[in-house]
Structure formats: structure tokens, C-alpha cells
Amino acid sequence: VRVGELSRRSGISLPSIKYYLREGLLPPGERTGPNQASYDEHHLRRLRLVRALIDVGGLSVAASREVLAAVDEPDRRLHDVLGQAQVGFTQTPPEHPAEAAPAAERARKRLDELLARRGWRVSGDNPARQTAVEVLMTYERLDQPDLLEMLDAYAEAIERLAHDEVALVVAQGERERVVESAVVGTVLGDTLLGALRRMAHEHASVQLLAPGGTGPG
Amino acid sequence: VRVGELSRRSGISLPSIKYYLREGLLPPGERTGPNQASYDEHHLRRLRLVRALIDVGGLSVAASREVLAAVDEPDRRLHDVLGQAQVGFTQTPPEHPAEAAPAAERARKRLDELLARRGWRVSGDNPARQTAVEVLMTYERLDQPDLLEMLDAYAEAIERLAHDEVALVVAQGERERVVESAVVGTVLGDTLLGALRRMAHEHASVQLLAPGGTGPG
Numbered sequence: 547v548r549v550g551e552l553s554r555r556s557g558i559s560l561p562s563i564k565y566y567l568r569e570g571l572l573p574p575g576e577r578t579g580p581n582q583a584s585y586d587e588h589h590l591r592r593l594r595l596v597r598a599l600i601d602v603g604g605l606s607v608a609a610s611r612e613v614l615a616a617v618d619e620p621d622r623r624l625h626d627v628l629g630q631a632q633v634g635f636t637q638t639p640p641e642h643p644a645e646a647a648p649a650a651e652r653a654r655k656r657l658d659e660l661l662a663r664r665g666w667r668v669s670g671d672n673p674a675r676q677t678a679v680e681v682l683m684t685y686e687r688l689d690q691p692d693l694l695e696m697l698d699a700y701a702e703a704i705e706r707l708a709h710d711e712v713a714l715v716v717a718q719g720e721r722e723r724v725v726e727s728a729v730v731g732t733v734l735g736d737t738l739l740g741a742l743r744r745m746a747h748e749h750a751s752v753q754l755l756a757p758g759g760t761g762p763g
Numbered sequence: 764v765r766v767g768e769l770s771r772r773s774g775i776s777l778p779s780i781k782y783y784l785r786e787g788l789l790p791p792g793e794r795t796g797p798n799q800a801s802y803d804e805h806h807l808r809r810l811r812l813v814r815a816l817i818d819v820g821g822l823s824v825a826a827s828r829e830v831l832a833a834v835d836e837p838d839r840r841l842h843d844v845l846g847q848a849q850v851g852f853t854q855t856p857p858e859h860p861a862e863a864a865p866a867a868e869r870a871r872k873r874l875d876e877l878l879a880r881r882g883w884r885v886s887g888d889n890p891a892r893q894t895a896v897e898v899l900m901t902y903e904r905l906d907q908p909d910l911l912e913m914l915d916a917y918a919e920a921i922e923r924l925a926h927d928e929v930a931l932v933v934a935q936g937e938r939e940r941v942v943e944s945a946v947v948g949t950v951l952g953d954t955l956l957g958a959l960r961r962m963a964h965e966h967a968s969v970q971l972l973a974p975g976g977t978g979p980g
Contacts, residue, residue, distance in 0.1 A: 557863065591905075598901045646774065666966040674961035681955040684815045685947070692931050693948050700952070701959050703924040707916055708963030709970075714909050716971055730902070731910050732964070735917070736957045738898040742918050743956070744891035746925030747949070749883040753926075754933050 549575070552585045556593045563593065569607050571596045571614060595726065603733035613733070617725050646683065653682035660697055664705065711735065766792070769802045773810045780810065786824055788813045788831060812943065820950035830950070834942050863900065870899035873914065881918055928952065 553560045566572040572592055575583030592614075599605045599613060657678050661668055668675065685693045711731055718724045770777045783789040789809055792800030809831075816822045816830060874895050878885055885892065902910045928948055935941045 594905055598905055602897050602901045661962070666962060667969050668962045668965050672962060672965055674958040674965075677958035678955060678962070680819050681951050681958065684819045684951060688811055688815055688943075688947055690944060690947055692935070693944065693952075696928065696931065696948075696952075697955075699924055699927055700956055701963070703920050704956060704959045704963050707920040708960055709967040710916055711913065712964055712967035712971055714913065716968075718909070726905075727907060727910065730905055730907055731913075732961075734898050734901060734910075735913075736953070736960070738895060738914075739917055739921060739956060739960070740953045741891040741894035741898065742921045743925050743953070744949075745878070745883060745885045745889060745895070746918070746921050747929055748885050748889055748891075750926040750929035751933075752884050754929055 547585055549583065549585060552589060552593065556590055556597075558593060558597060566593070566596055569611065571607065571611055595730070598730060599733055603737055605733060613729055617729060649683050649686055650679060653679045653686070656682055656694070656697065660701055663698075664701055666701075666705075764802055766800065766802060769806060769810065773807055773814075775810055775814060783810070783813055786828065788824065788828055812947070815947060816950055820954055822950060830946055834946060866900050866903055867896060870896045870903070873899055873911070877914055877918055880915075881922065883918075883922075 547555070549560065549563060553563055556563075563572065567574060572589060575585040575589065578584045596610060596614070599610045600607065605613065654675075657675065682694060682697070685691075715724055715727045715731060718727050764772070766777065766780060770780055773780075780789065784791060789806060792802040792806065795801045813827060813831070816827045817824065822830065871892075874892065899911060899914070902908075932941055932944045932948060935944050
């Protein structure tokens with residue numbers, strides 16, 4: 547189909563589609579004339595995925611491009627593709643003053659001990675390690691020891707869920723499906739989990755701050 | 764202390780501090796001369812909080828400003844402050860074609876049924892509702908029914924944790940501590956939870972894809 551039809555069927559504006567093409571998020575259509583190209587179901591599907599990653603998952607254009615490149619490499623190990631879905635999520639490491647080295651060491655030790663306690667096998671180059679270390683250092687720097695103590699509760703909450711998620715994704719069978727489910731579930735799952743956490747916070751705070759109350763919390 | 768000393772003690776560069784002052788993230792120091800101001804412990808603490816929200820929590824400058832404004836309003840109900848910590852997290856709603864209305868309706872119904880099943884009391888204007896609805900619509904649009912089916916598992920995983928988090932924050936007692944813990948725990952907790960989820964995914968995928976394997980996953 548022509549690009550106008552792609553826009554109509556996806557509900558995504560023409561300028562947005564042209565932007566995604568320029569940025570390499572959407573592969574070019576098949577040339578059918580000097581100023582014309584033809585797009586197929588694959589483009590429509592990819593367009594929806596791009597939109598999901600950026601608008602709902604909150605990934606940057608650059609991060610989305612990296613994730614999609616990983617999706618498109620058939621030889622890429624599934625692990626690595628899943629790891630790539632983290633790019634948009636991991637922030638640039640803050641500048642640490644030299645004095646922060648012992649704090650980083652403490653945070654790394656705390657994380658390693660958690661992983662050992664739970665028996666999680668996590669490779670040394672999983673970028674999530676550094677993300678977790680940054681958060682733990684920040685809790686310490688902000689003098690929030692109670693938040694630090696929640697680490698096990700976080701791991702406990704996520705462990706079973708993560709196992710079920712991976713099992714579900716692997717059960718998709720066909721590689722293209724598996725990879726797409728993994729990317730969508732990883733990126734959008736963060737958003738969904740965060741949203742449910744906010745709602746559960748509201749519910750808990752109604753319970754804890756206004757027990758028995760039925761008015762506005 | 765002077766601004767140079769504030770920079771030295773926080774490990775945050777002078778240009779960054781000046782930027783935060785211009786952007787209203789850091790309150791101005793007390794004027795001590797035509798080109799001089801003095802800063803205190805409160806500024807140091809606030810500077811660390813700003814840095815945590817932006818660098819580790821991934822909030823935008825605008826979102827951080829809104830969160831901090833909520834922190835500084837002593838009359839603001841704690842609920843509302845916590846709600847504000849969500850601003851940076853909630854994405855701009857995607858453009859929905861008119862055909863999407865029934866899909867939005869289905870997603871809202873799915874969420875309402877979840878909240879009813881779990882007995883969560885969540886106000887109609889909690890912005891997390893819309894975020895969750897967007898994710899559910901996206902799963903449907905991307906033809907990922909299995910991810911949709913995970914909704915209960917997500918809620919189950921987060922429910923107990925969220926209760927413990929709120930209990931811990933409320934136990935801080937003094938309002939300023941409570942609010943700061945709530946903001947830090949809400950924003951950075953998302954980051955930590957996401958990082959642990961990635962690590963748990965790696966562990967689960969080693970278990971499921973290479974059972975018994977000890978080599979690199």
C-alpha cells in the first residue's frame with residue numbers, strides 16, 4: 547500500500563511516519579516510482595511497535611532504534627535482545643566525585659549479596675547491575691536507610707513474576723514472535739508495573755492513613 | 764557557604780548548580796552581596812534530591828520541578844504529593860484514531876475489573892489509571908493476548924510490596940521526611956524494580972533456555 551494508506555490504517559500521521567523513516571525506525575518501502583514506495587503488513591506491524599515503544603514505553607528514538615536493530619538480527623541471541631530493551635531505560639551514569647568510590651563498592655557488595663542469597667545467575671555485564679547500584683548509592687547518599695532495607699522485598703516481589711514472564715515469552719515458539727513479545731513485555735511491562743504500583747500506593751495509603759474512611763483519601 | 768563550596772561538597776559541577784538555580788529546581792541562596800549568595804544544608808540536601816530524581820530516576824527537569832513544588836507545599840496532602848511523583852513517568856497520551864474508542868473502553872473495563880477483584884480503592888483521577896489503560900490497549904493493538912493475561916500476576920506481585928513501602932514511608936513520622944522518602948522511593952523505586960526485573964529475566968532465561976547450563980547464557 548502507499549504511505550497514505552499506511553497512515554490511515556495505523557492511525558499515525560504522515561509526518562510521524564516520515565520522521566520514523568528518516569530516523570531508521572521503519573524500514574523503507576519498496577520503490578515503485580521516483581517519489582513512491584509501497585508498504586506491507588510488516589511495515590504496519592513495525593509502525594505499531596515503534597509507537598508502543600516511544601509513546602507508551604517512553605523509550606527515546608535512539609533507544610528504540612537500538613532495540614529494533616536487535617529485533618531484526620536473526621542471529622542475535624535472545625538474551626542480548628532482551629538486554630538491548632534496557633538501553634532506553636538505563637540513565638547516563640551521574641558524575642561521581644572520587645569520594646564516592648567506597649559508596650559504589652558498598653552498593654555493589656549489597657547487590658552481589660542479594661543475588662547470592664536468591665541464587666540469581668546474572669552476568670557481570672548485565673547493565674541492570676549498574677542501574678541497581680546507582681539507586682542503592684543514591685538511597686545511601688540521600689540518607690534513606692529504610693529504602694535500602696527494602697531491597698529484598700523488591701527482589702522477592704519481582705522474582706516469580708519475572709520467571710512467569712520469561713516462560714510466557716519463550717512459549718510463543720516462533721523466534722520473531724518471541725522477540726517481539728520480549729521487547730514489548732519488557733519495555734511496556736515497566737510502565738504497567740509502575741502504574742499498578744502507583745494505584746496500589748494509593749490504596750495502601752487510604753488504608754494506612756485513613757483506616758475505615760470512605761471520603762477522599 | 765558560597766556556591767563553590769556547595770559544588771565541592773555535593774560533587775556537582777558549578778554549571779549544573781547554576782542551571783538548577785535558573786530552572787527553579789534549587790531555591791536561591793541568601794544574598795550576601797551584589798554577586799554573592801550563601802547556601803546551607805537545606806540547599807545541599809535539595810541538590811542531592813534533584814540529582815537523584817533526574818540522573819537516577821530519569822525524570823525530566825519539568826517533572827522534577829513539579830515534584831519539588833509539591834514537596835515544598837506544607838498543606839499539600841501526602842496523596843497528592845505522591846501523585847505528583849508520577850508526572851515524569853506518565854507519557855503524553857498517543858494520538859488515538861477514532862476507531863480506538865472501543866479498545867479504550869475494553870481496556871478500562873479490564874482495569875476496573877482488576878481493581879474490583881483485588882479490592883483496591885483507587886480514585887478516578889489517579890493518572891496511573893490512564894497509563895495502565897494505554898499499556899493494555901497497546902498489548903491488544905500489538906496482538907499480545909498473553910501479555911494482557913499477565914495483568915493479575917503483575918498486580919499480585921506489586922500489591923504486598925506497595926503496602927510495605929507506604930507503611931515504611933508513613934513510619935518516618937516527620938512530614939518533611941515522609942514526603943522526601945515518598946518521592947525518592949516512588950521515583951527511584953521504579954528504576955530499582957526495573958533493574959531487578961531485568962536481572963531476574965536473565966536468571967529465568969538461563970534456567971528456561973539452558974537448563975543445567977553453566978556457560979554464558
